[in-house]
Structures are given as C-alpha cells and as structure tokens.
Amino acid sequence: MSQPDAKRSQSKQGLGPRKAALYLLDQVTGQGKLLPELIGDGALAHLPPEDRARAQRLATQTLRGLARADRMLARFVNRTPPLAVRNVLRLCTVELCGGEAAHGVVNAGVELVARNKRTASMKGLVNAVLRKVAAEGPEGWAKLATPRLPGWLRDPLKDGYGPQVVAAMEAAHFAGAPLDITAKADPEAVAKALGGVVLATGTVRLAEAGQVSSLPGFEAGDWWVQDAAAAIPVQILAPQKGEAVLDLCAAPGGKTMQLAAAGARVTAVDASGGRMKRVRENLDRTGLAATTFVADAFAVTDGGFDAILLDAPCSATGTIRRHPDLPYAKDGSEFGMLIDQQARMIDHALGLLKPGGRLVFCTCSLLPDEGEVQVEEAVSRHAGLTVDAAALERPGLDPNWRTDEGGLRLRPDYWADQGGMDGFYIALMRKPA
Incomplete structure (x- = not known):
C-alpha cells in the first residue's frame, strides 16, 4: 500500500486521529507536557483539518474523563499495564462510554496496540478488556463519581472556597466548555450567523462548533475565539x-x-x-x-x-x-x-x-x-x-x-x-x- 493510500485507510478507520490523540495523552501523562505546547509545536500538523480537530477532541475528552476511565478499567484489569497500553484503554473507554460504536472502537484499540512493537503482545488483553467495557461500561459510566482535582490544587482551593464550592468547580470542569466568541462589531449579527446566543456580557456562545476555521465570518475576521x-x-x-x-x-x-x-x-x-x-x-x-x-x-x-x-x-x-x-x-x-x-x-x-x-x-x-x-x-x-x-x-x-x-x-x-x-x-x- 502506498503512503497516501495508507493515510487514507487510517483516516477511514479513525486510526489517524486516534493515534495522534494517543501521542498527546502519552506526552501529557508521561512527560508532563501541556496540550497547547504540543499542538503549537506541530504534533497534529500532519493531519488534515478535520482529523486535527478530532484528535484534539479525543485527547481532551479522555483527559477530562481520565479518573472515571481508570475506575471503570479497574473492574476488568487485575494488574496495571504499561502507560502506552493504559492510555489506549483510557481513550477507548471514554469513547465507548460516550456512545461510540463498539465494533469500531474495540478494533481501533487493538490495532493501536498491535502496531507498537513494545505493546503488540498485549493486544489480546486490550481486546478482552474493551469488549467488557463495551458491554457494561456505558450503563455504569454516569454512576461513577465526578473526577476530582489533584491534592496539590484541591487542598488550597478548599482552604480558599470550602469543599462545596470546589465540588461545584469540579463538576464544571467535567462538563467541559462550549465555544465562546468575541464579535468585532455586532454580537447579535454574529450569533445569528453562527446559530449561537449572546450572553449577558456580550460574548457569543456556541453549544456545538466543529471546525472553527470553517465557521461563517472566520475568514472575514468578524470574530475571534475568546x-x-x-x-x-x-x-x-x-x-x-x-x-x-x-x-x-x-x-x-x-x-x-x-x-x-x-x-x-x-x-x-x-x-x-x-x-x-x-x-x-x-x-x-x-x-x-x-x-x-x-x-x-x-x-x-x-x-x-x-x-x-x-x-x-x-x-x-x-x-x-x-x-x-x-x-x-x-x-x-x-x-x-x-x-x-x-x-x-x-x-x-x-x-x-x-x-x-x-x-x-x-x-x-x-x-x-x-x-x-x-x-x-x-x-x-x-x-x-x-x-x-x-x-x-x-x-x-x-x-x-x-x-x-x-x-x-x-x-x-x-x-x-x-x-x-x-x-x-x-x-x-x-x-x-
């Protein structure tokens, strides 16, 4: 298979963005890198725009649900696997519990592990665990506790705001963020063009955005993300x-x-x-x-x-x-x-x-x-x-x-x-x- 054909095949299977998301996860959890730095340094530059957006979304969603994914996986894994395998399991668990089709996610997880010589021997484990997650995970996902901040941050925040406020902050963190936009001139016109709403402070908020650069008014410079x-x-x-x-x-x-x-x-x-x-x-x-x-x-x-x-x-x-x-x-x-x-x-x-x-x-x-x-x-x-x-x-x-x-x-x-x-x-x- 030629290189262009291989890239098209990976994109069709979702392997391209998943592989890129896995790299981001490995760098954050293993090397202490920040996503904006990694992306700014070109970690996703090899992907087409739609796959770049998907890879970033997958990595962000997995990090947001990492603690829940680990709790879910603990039911099915007796011994903690190496980080590279653990991150494949985490990525796929978040996808499965978010409603993605089990067949595609499980196959992609097994393929990601199989392509790495250091982890190929664990593809059977990954296959078995992800099939169990696919069968039992989606129903139990919402019953798991909201992920908590690490102690180095949670402790000073509790001192400053109290435990109830910190719990509310953690719920907001887990819920994620819509896309906010500042209009250069007319927020109402921008909101109408993008299908958003104007908040009380004048910001335009979009519940679903997709690829930012393809939205109406981006190229014309009518607004910016903020x-x-x-x-x-x-x-x-x-x-x-x-x-x-x-x-x-x-x-x-x-x-x-x-x-x-x-x-x-x-x-x-x-x-x-x-x-x-x-x-x-x-x-x-x-x-x-x-x-x-x-x-x-x-x-x-x-x-x-x-x-x-x-x-x-x-x-x-x-x-x-x-x-x-x-x-x-x-x-x-x-x-x-x-x-x-x-x-x-x-x-x-x-x-x-x-x-x-x-x-x-x-x-x-x-x-x-x-x-x-x-x-x-x-x-x-x-x-x-x-x-x-x-x-x-x-x-x-x-x-x-x-x-x-x-x-x-x-x-x-x-x-x-x-x-x-x-x-x-x-x-x-x-x-x-």
Missing part, C-alpha cells in the same frame, strides 16, 4: 478611542483585538515570538491595528500610557474546563515563582502609567494568592494607589462576584446552567494623579 471570562478585563478597563494602551503579556491576542476594536492606540508585548506571530495573524485576519513587540515585560521602559492591561503569567488553574491536561502536567511547584513575578510586574506596570492612569491586573487563576492578595499587597506598597470598584459596574457582572478589596472573582461554576466560564480574577487600580 472565553467569556477572558473578555471581561477589557470591558472593565473601558478603553477610549485614541487612548494609548499597553497590553502586557498579550498573546494569544484576544484582548489586544478588543482594545484595538475600541479605537485605542494599542502596544502589544509578549515574550514569545511564536505566540506573538499568532497575535499578528489574528490582527491581520480581523483587519485591526496594533503595534507589536516580542519582548520581556520588564524590558518595556517607555511609559506615559493612559491605561495598561496586565494579564500576568499565572498557574492557569481557572482554565481547566477547557484545558483538562493541566492537572496532569503540573504539580504546583511553580506557584511561589509566579506569585513573586506577578507582584514585580504590577510594580513595573504602575511605573509605565501616566499620573491618574489605570491598570487592570488579571489572572486566569483560581488561587487568591494570584488575585485578591496581589491587589491588597499592591495597594499597601504604593501610596495613593486605589482600587476602582465602580469600574465593575458593567452589564452581566453579578455584584455577588465582587471581592472585599474591590476586585472581581469569576469561577467555573458560575453560569453553570449556560455552560460555565473560566476562573479569573480582575481588578482595576488607579494611579494617583
């Missing part, structure tokens, strides 16, 4: 036409485009050349303008900005509903370094503001040390610095989400009946005039 929570910091900053606004740590560029669409004169800075390339591509696609620089945030020394948006590097623990790889690829060891870096970034950003200027500090983190505590300590360090709680008076923002120091705490269990949102912390601080 979680509803991630769109709120710019709304709170409220950029005005003609204002000089600095977007620090700008990639992947959703907030940069919001700022530009509002008419601000935007300077976008990010330390990653690859990620900044995506920002430029998105600006080109949407026809929006911003000055972009690849640089460390601390290398920016020219000040006088009217406003600054600092979406600081953080633990990203608020994004697990969309990135279920995070609990398996991290262990919390970087928390201390990130918290220190955030404090230094706030201090640096304040030095770049003109007198009376405003700074929005935000993180996609659920940890109070990366949000509420940072702002409390910044106010204590800088004489005259104030938190503007009135800036939170925006459409769709529940007053109950406000925090004691004047910021906004968003959680994945908010809007649970509408599909949730990312965990975020946002506060607007004003420099003394």
Whole structure:
C-alpha cells in the first residue's frame, strides 16, 4: 500500500486521529507536557483539518474523563499495564462510554496496540478488556463519581472556597466548555450567523462548533475565539478611542483585538515570538491595528500610557474546563515563582502609567494568592494607589462576584446552567494623579 493510500485507510478507520490523540495523552501523562505546547509545536500538523480537530477532541475528552476511565478499567484489569497500553484503554473507554460504536472502537484499540512493537503482545488483553467495557461500561459510566482535582490544587482551593464550592468547580470542569466568541462589531449579527446566543456580557456562545476555521465570518475576521471570562478585563478597563494602551503579556491576542476594536492606540508585548506571530495573524485576519513587540515585560521602559492591561503569567488553574491536561502536567511547584513575578510586574506596570492612569491586573487563576492578595499587597506598597470598584459596574457582572478589596472573582461554576466560564480574577487600580 502506498503512503497516501495508507493515510487514507487510517483516516477511514479513525486510526489517524486516534493515534495522534494517543501521542498527546502519552506526552501529557508521561512527560508532563501541556496540550497547547504540543499542538503549537506541530504534533497534529500532519493531519488534515478535520482529523486535527478530532484528535484534539479525543485527547481532551479522555483527559477530562481520565479518573472515571481508570475506575471503570479497574473492574476488568487485575494488574496495571504499561502507560502506552493504559492510555489506549483510557481513550477507548471514554469513547465507548460516550456512545461510540463498539465494533469500531474495540478494533481501533487493538490495532493501536498491535502496531507498537513494545505493546503488540498485549493486544489480546486490550481486546478482552474493551469488549467488557463495551458491554457494561456505558450503563455504569454516569454512576461513577465526578473526577476530582489533584491534592496539590484541591487542598488550597478548599482552604480558599470550602469543599462545596470546589465540588461545584469540579463538576464544571467535567462538563467541559462550549465555544465562546468575541464579535468585532455586532454580537447579535454574529450569533445569528453562527446559530449561537449572546450572553449577558456580550460574548457569543456556541453549544456545538466543529471546525472553527470553517465557521461563517472566520475568514472575514468578524470574530475571534475568546472565553467569556477572558473578555471581561477589557470591558472593565473601558478603553477610549485614541487612548494609548499597553497590553502586557498579550498573546494569544484576544484582548489586544478588543482594545484595538475600541479605537485605542494599542502596544502589544509578549515574550514569545511564536505566540506573538499568532497575535499578528489574528490582527491581520480581523483587519485591526496594533503595534507589536516580542519582548520581556520588564524590558518595556517607555511609559506615559493612559491605561495598561496586565494579564500576568499565572498557574492557569481557572482554565481547566477547557484545558483538562493541566492537572496532569503540573504539580504546583511553580506557584511561589509566579506569585513573586506577578507582584514585580504590577510594580513595573504602575511605573509605565501616566499620573491618574489605570491598570487592570488579571489572572486566569483560581488561587487568591494570584488575585485578591496581589491587589491588597499592591495597594499597601504604593501610596495613593486605589482600587476602582465602580469600574465593575458593567452589564452581566453579578455584584455577588465582587471581592472585599474591590476586585472581581469569576469561577467555573458560575453560569453553570449556560455552560460555565473560566476562573479569573480582575481588578482595576488607579494611579494617583
């Protein structure tokens, strides 16, 4: 069989996307890699667009249901197999319990193991186990407990929010995330074109999206993908036409485009050349303008900005509903370094503001040390610095989400009946005039 014919055969059997999904699973669970990094480095580049989307979806769904899959498999496996085999079983178990046809999934699982010389001897085991899962698994899947966060994250969240709130967050993580979109101009028109709904904050939400780049308005630049929570910091900053606004740590560029669409004169800075390339591509696609620089945030020394948006590097623990790889690829060891870096970034950003200027500090983190505590300590360090709680008076923002120091705490269990949102912390601080 020629190479093109072999690729077509794999795609027809679903082996291509399953094999790619298995590679992603092995890298996350075995090497501590993150899915965005793997995909950004070209892990799925060899697949056609529809198979890329399927591979990513399979890997994400498996990671989201990994704990349930392991509980299910424990009924049928006496001894834990090697990771490569275990991940095949996990992948296929999630598919089977999600309603995929048993014949195709079982055959694909056996084939994936058989093609690997190191695991080929276990194809009989895989066949037997998956047949048992196919017979008994779908009925028992929903009865299994909701997957819990690992202790390194669950424990500090319980301290900050209590066990009931953490359980609600875990339910939101397991439910996954719909596709959220920010419209360049008219959310109602975009929602109508895409069959979505407009949320209270103006984000367009799609229950089923498919391949993003094939949706109406993508090529025309009418919108960009951005979680509803991630769109709120710019709304709170409220950029005005003609204002000089600095977007620090700008990639992947959703907030940069919001700022530009509002008419601000935007300077976008990010330390990653690859990620900044995506920002430029998105600006080109949407026809929006911003000055972009690849640089460390601390290398920016020219000040006088009217406003600054600092979406600081953080633990990203608020994004697990969309990135279920995070609990398996991290262990919390970087928390201390990130918290220190955030404090230094706030201090640096304040030095770049003109007198009376405003700074929005935000993180996609659920940890109070990366949000509420940072702002409390910044106010204590800088004489005259104030938190503007009135800036939170925006459409769709529940007053109950406000925090004691004047910021906004968003959680994945908010809007649970509408599909949730990312965990975020946002506060607007004003420099003394």
